Amino acid sequence: MVMVFWEWLDMAVRWLHVIAGIAWIGSSFYFIALDLSLRKREGLPEGAGGEAWQVHGGGFYNMVKYMVAPARMPDQLTWFKWEAYTTWLSGVALLVLVYYLQAELYMIDAAVMALAPWTAVAISVGGLALGWVVYDLLCKSPLGRNDTVLALVGFVFLVAISYGFTLVFSGRGVYMQMGALIGTMMVANVFVIIIPNQRKVVADLIAGKQPDPKLGAQAKQRSLHNNYLTLPVIFVMISNHYPLAFASKWNWLILAIVLVMGALIRHFFNTKHKGGKEPWWTWGAAALGLTAIVWLSAQPATPVEEAKVPQGYEMAEVENVVLSRCSMCHAAEPLWEGITVAPKGVLLETPAQIRAHARAIEMQVVRSHAMPPGNITEIEAEERQLLAAWLAAGAPAW
Known part of the structure; x- marks a missing residue:
């Protein structure tokens, strides 16, 4: 509550x-x-710098501006x-x-x-x-x-x-x-x-x-x-x-x-x-x-060409990175204190969910380092590079 x-x-x-x-x-x-x-014209009150006519809501308004102040204090002032x-x-x-x-x-x-x-x-x-x-x-x-x-x-x-x-x-x-x-x-x-x-x-x-x-x-x-x-x-x-x-x-x-x-x-x-x-x-x-x-x-924070990923890596390794660095918040039952529901309703607990949100992962983790917030889960550069390589390959499921 x-x-x-x-x-x-x-x-x-x-x-x-x-x-x-x-x-x-x-x-x-x-x-x-x-x-x-505002426009000046003859006959304006003393001290007035100009006036403007406006129409709105079915009526006309005559606005007059005094450059410093009118000669006397008006009865009502907003x-x-x-x-x-x-x-x-x-x-x-x-x-x-x-x-x-x-x-x-x-x-x-x-x-x-x-x-x-x-x-x-x-x-x-x-x-x-x-x-x-x-x-x-x-x-x-x-x-x-x-x-x-x-x-x-x-x-x-x-x-x-x-x-x-x-x-x-x-x-x-x-x-x-x-x-x-x-x-x-x-x-x-x-x-x-x-x-x-x-x-x-x-x-x-x-x-x-x-x-x-x-x-x-x-x-x-x-x-x-x-x-x-x-x-x-x-x-x-x-x-x-x-x-x-x-x-x-x-x-x-x-x-x-x-x-x-x-x-x-x-x-x-x-x-x-x-x-x-x-x-x-x-x-x-x-x-x-x-x-x-x-x-x-468009200059990615994690360049794909610098990715250092193991040969023959599979979806399981991508899943492991996401589960260990992202899923404490992006889960049906978040583990992070103070978070009761997954941010924006994004769940990252299964391979299907991870692939479904591949574009968001690219924007938040690879092209920028917005996630994890403040790198609170201490995701490593090599892990970001692994995700970058996976995304560059088209986010395959293997």
Whole structure:
């Protein structure tokens, strides 16, 4: 009963995380599009930078943006913050439930670095805090005066820290950590910069003072960063289902390409919303990036040509590898503590079941090293090579 409770708690928190993420991303995309579509005209209220007319749900909307603030405080004001906070809080809950409480399974790979679970968790938490501090300092430094230069430096920072994490965590752990870091940076932008700056503007209005224009400019810069980071962080969120991304030896480079692809796609839509000439070249560049990712992930982690397998090996030897390294989880009655049903319903207890899942074995064990998670069962390189040779031969039953 306890395990059933934890399973449904995981599901409930994950569902909340997705719902909150949709609300946050949706509002972020909407307001960026609105901001870029504003047009100036004569007769706008004092302090207004532009307006936009929109139609939706059978009605027309007239949206007016004040570059700093209106002349007086409105009677009703909607704050957009809880979507971001709920996304982060539910994400942290998932981080604890799935990764921190099962660090030895999902974060640690002894072949990368033999860590105690508490050490891995400490490094993860410290990495999140340090990542935000470095990013915030970059934004507040002289680099922050030039958005392009700041973006390039920020990109190099994210790529460098992702590579650094590959020297500490498992592939799955690296992507989890980067997703958590980018998400933390985005939410901290809201919590530390955007909302406090807006509160200062509101306080000045109530006090009858002229708000500082720099507050709005700073908040807009962080909001733009969040906009360009949204697509990459969504990729990281779903990458857990794609071992060719997170478990590839080039996972850090794949993530770097995804960061560029996400920025290019957002640039297209931002330019389109602004009313400029659509930069269709961004889609071509994104397609090239995807092609590069496919090529990188096609380089198998266990090359078949290097396979050192005994002459005349049979299905029984393949079966022995799978039974000894995989079937403690992928069984009708899993033996691994905390796992009550075989992951994704995949059973690997008989030769027929093993052959039926040959493609999954190739993706998870040969082309990537996603399985066993963190190499928890200590599968050896020669055993992976044996599976690679068997698969290359067409997964015969003999």
